[in-house]
Amino acid sequence: MEILKAKNLSKQFGKFKAVDNVSLSLQEGEILGLLGPNGAGKTTTIQMLLGVLTPSKGEVFYFGKNLKNHREEILEEVNFSSTYTNLPWDLTVWENLHFISYLYQIENRKKRVEEMLELFKLKELQKHPIKELSAGQVTRLNVAKAFINFPKVLLLDEPTASLDPDVAGYIREFILEERKKFKVSIVFTSHNMAEVEELCDRVIFINRGKIVADDTPENLAKTIEVCHIELLVKQKEKLISYCKNNQLNFRQEGKHIIVDVKEKLIAEFLRNLTANAIEYDEISIEKPTLEDYFIQNAPKL
Amino acid sequence: MKLHRIWGVILRYNYLFKHSLDRQVDAFYWPTVDLVLWGLTSSYLAEKAANIPFAVLMVISGLVLWIILWRGQYEFTVNILEDMWNKNLVNMFSSPLKLSEWIAAFVLLGIVKSAVSVSFAAGVAFVLYKANLFAFGFKLLPFLFLLLMTGWWVGLFVGGLIVRFGGKVQNFAWSMVFLIAPFSAIYYPLAALPVWAQKVAMFIPSSYLFEGARQVILTGVVNGKMLLIALILNLIFTIFALLFFRASFKKVLDRGLVKLY
Numbered sequence: 001m002e003i004l005k006a007k008n009l010s011k012q013f014g015k016f017k018a019v020d021n022v023s024l025s026l027q028e029g030e031i032l033g034l035l036g037p038n039g040a041g042k043t044t045t046i047q048m049l050l051g052v053l054t055p056s057k058g059e060v061f062y063f064g065k066n067l068k069n070h071r072e073e074i075l076e077e078v079n080f081s082s083t084y085t086n087l088p089w090d091l092t093v094w095e096n097l098h099f100i101s102y103l104y105q106i107e108n109r110k111k112r113v114e115e116m117l118e119l120f121k122l123k124e125l126q127k128h129p130i131k132e133l134s135a136g137q138v139t140r141l142n143v144a145k146a147f148i149n150f151p152k153v154l155l156l157d158e159p160t161a162s163l164d165p166d167v168a169g170y171i172r173e174f175i176l177e178e179r180k181k182f183k184v185s186i187v188f189t190s191h192n193m194a195e196v197e198e199l200c201d202r203v204i205f206i207n208r209g210k211i212v213a214d215d216t217p218e219n220l221a222k223t224i225e226v227c228h229i230e231l232l233v234k235q236k237e238k239l240i241s242y243c244k245n246n247q248l249n250f251r252q253e254g255k256h257i258i259v260d261v262k263e264k265l266i267a268e269f270l271r272n273l274t275a276n277a278i279e280y281d282e283i284s285i286e287k288p289t290l291e292d293y294f295i296q297n298a299p300k301l
Numbered sequence: 302m303k304l305h306r307i308w309g310v311i312l313r314y315n316y317l318f319k320h321s322l323d324r325q326v327d328a329f330y331w332p333t334v335d336l337v338l339w340g341l342t343s344s345y346l347a348e349k350a351a352n353i354p355f356a357v358l359m360v361i362s363g364l365v366l367w368i369i370l371w372r373g374q375y376e377f378t379v380n381i382l383e384d385m386w387n388k389n390l391v392n393m394f395s396s397p398l399k400l401s402e403w404i405a406a407f408v409l410l411g412i413v414k415s416a417v418s419v420s421f422a423a424g425v426a427f428v429l430y431k432a433n434l435f436a437f438g439f440k441l442l443p444f445l446f447l448l449l450m451t452g453w454w455v456g457l458f459v460g461g462l463i464v465r466f467g468g469k470v471q472n473f474a475w476s477m478v479f480l481i482a483p484f485s486a487i488y489y490p491l492a493a494l495p496v497w498a499q500k501v502a503m504f505i506p507s508s509y510l511f512e513g514a515r516q517v518i519l520t521g522v523v524n525g526k527m528l529l530i531a532l533i534l535n536l537i538f539t540i541f542a543l544l545f546f547r548a549s550f551k552k553v554l555d556r557g558l559v560k561l562y
Contacts, residue, residue, distance in 0.1 A: 013556075043559075044557075047391075047557055047558075047559060050391075050395045051394070051395065052390075052391050052394055052395055052554065052557065052558040052559065053554060053555075053556075053557040053558070053559070054551075054554045054555050071397070072397040072399060073397075075395065075396055075397040076397045078395070079395070079396075080395055082391070084388075084391075084559055085388050085389070085391040085392060085559065086387055086388040086389060087387070087389060087392060088313065088316075088317065088383070088384070088387045088389050089387060090316075090317055090320040090321055090387075091313070091316045091317065091320065092316075095312075095316040098312065099309050099310075099312040099313040099316065100309070100392065100396070101309070102305050102306065102308050102309025102312060103306050103309045103310075103393065103396035103397065103398050104396060104397065105303075105305070105397075129320065145392070149396075
C-alpha cells in the first residue's frame with residue numbers, strides 16, 4: 001500500500017532550484033533512505049513533505065489524500081525529527097513532551113510522555129531544561145518527540161547525528177522494532193552510510209535537487225566494481241611501486257596498504273603480486289559498500 | 302478548532318513564563334515602576350496645580366488601562382518571537398495545529414494575563430495612591446474588553462511583520478504599540494491634542510476608549526456612542542490585521558518555516 005507519494009516536487013528560491021521535479025513513493029512499513037551530499041535538496045524535500053515549505057510545483061499525498069487539502073487529518077499520523085529545528089530550550093524535557101502531546105490526539109497523554117521518557121532513557125533528565133542537555137541527549141528527546149503520537153509515517157532527518165555509537169544503535173533498533181510492530185513507514189536521511197545500509201529497504205540518491213538513483217542499498221553498491229584489498233606486506237615500498245606502475249588507487253592505514261581493484265581483476269592482481277615477489281602476511285577483501293557508491297558519485301554528480 | 306491543541310500552545314507559553322525572568326519582569330516589574338514614577342509625578346503636579354481635578358486618578362487609571370492594550374499585543378508578538386528564536390515553529394506547524402488555533406491561544410493568553418497584570422497594577426495603585434479603580438465596577442468592563450481587542454489587532458499586525466521579516470523587525474514587538482499611544486490620549490483629554498493629531502485620533506479606537514473610561518471615572522457616565530465607534534473601528538482593524546497575518550504566514554511558508562529567524 002502506498003503511504004506517501006510526492007509528485008513532481010520542485011522548489012525554487014529566486015534563481016536557485018533547490019529541488020527539481022522529484023517524485024517518490026513510500027510503501028507501508030518501508031524505510032526509505034534519502035541520500036546526497038550537503039545542499040543536495042534532502043532537507044528541502046523533507047520540509048515540503050511535512051508541509052512547512054510550500055513547493056513551487058508538485059503535490060504531496062499521504063494515504064491517497066492531498067496534503068494541501070487534508071493537512072490536519074494527515075499530520076495527525078505523521079511526525080518528524082530533525083537536526084535543523086529545536087524544541088524550546090527554556091522548557092524541561094517533561095514540559096516539552098507534555099505540550100507537544102497536546103498538539104496531537106493522544107489518549108492519556110501523561111502516560112504516553114512517561115513511556116517516551118522510559119523508552120528513550122530520559123527519565124532522569126525530565127526536570128532539566130533542554131539548554132542544559134548534551135547534543136546527544138537533545139537528539140534523543142527529538143526522536144522521542146517524533147514517536148509521541150504513534151505516527152504511521154516518520155520523517156527522520158539525521159536522527160542519530162551526535163549520538164554515541166551505543167545510543168545510536170539503540171535508536172536504530174527502536175526504529176526497526178516500531179516498524180515491525182506498527183508497520184511505520186519512514187523516510188530517513190543520514191551521513192552514516194553503514195546505518196543507511198542497515199536500516200533502509202531502498203535508497204534515493206539526490207544531487208543538485210534531482211533524483212539520480214533509486215534502488216536498494218545492495219544494488220547501488222553493486223554498481224561499484226572496485227573492491228578494497230587490505231594487505232599486510234613485508235616489502236611496503238615494492239607494493240607501492242607496483243600500484244603506481246599499474247595505476248592502481250591505494251592508501252596506507254598504519255601497517256596495512258589498501259588497494260582498490262576491480263572485482264573481476266582480483267585473481268590477476270594476486271597472481272601479479274606473486275610474480276613480483278611481493279609477499280603478504282595478511283589479506284582481506286572488502287566488497288563495495290553504499291559508502292563507496294556515495295564517495296564515487298557525490299563529487300562528480 | 303480543537304481545544305486540546307489550543308491548550309497545548311497555552312501550556313507551551315505558560316511553561317516559558319514560569320522559567321523566564323524576562324517575561325516575569327515584563328509582567329510585574331515594569332508596570333510597578335511606571336505606576337510609582339508617573340503616580341509620584343502626577344501627585345507633585347496635582348499639588349502645584351490644584352485646578353486639575355483628579356490628576357492622580359487620571360494618570361493612574363490611564364496607566365492601568367494601557368497595560369491591558371499592551372498586554373493584549375504582547376502575548377502575540379513576544380510569544381511569536383520566542384518560537385522564532387527557539388526554532389520551534391516547525392515543531393508546532395508540522396503537527397495538526399492550525400493558524401486559527403495558534404491565534405486563539407494568543408487571544409486567551411491575552412485575556413488571562415491582562416486580567417492578572419491589571420489586577421496587580423490596580424492593587425499597587427490602591428496601595429500607593431488610594432486610587433480605587435475597582436470602585437467603578439462593571440461600568441469600566443466594556444472599555445477594558447475593547448482595549449484588549451485593540452491590543453489583539455496591533456499584536457496580529459506586528460506579529461505579521463515579524464513572521465514576514467523575521468528578526469530584523471523584532472524590536473517592533475515592544476515598540477510598535479507606542480505609535481498609537483500619543484493619539485490614544487491615555488493621560489490627557491483628546492481636546493488637549495493639536496488639531497492634526499485629533500484627526501488621526503479619530504481613526505484610533507483606543508482614543509475613544511481612554512476618553513470614555515476617563516468620563517466613567519470622573520462622572521460615572523458610560524458613553525455608549527464612544528464604545529460603539531471603538532467597537533466598529535476595532536472590528537475593521539482586526540479583519541485587516543487577520544488578513545495581513547495570514548498572508549505573512551503564507552509568505553513565510555514559501556521561504557520555509559525553518560528559515561524564519
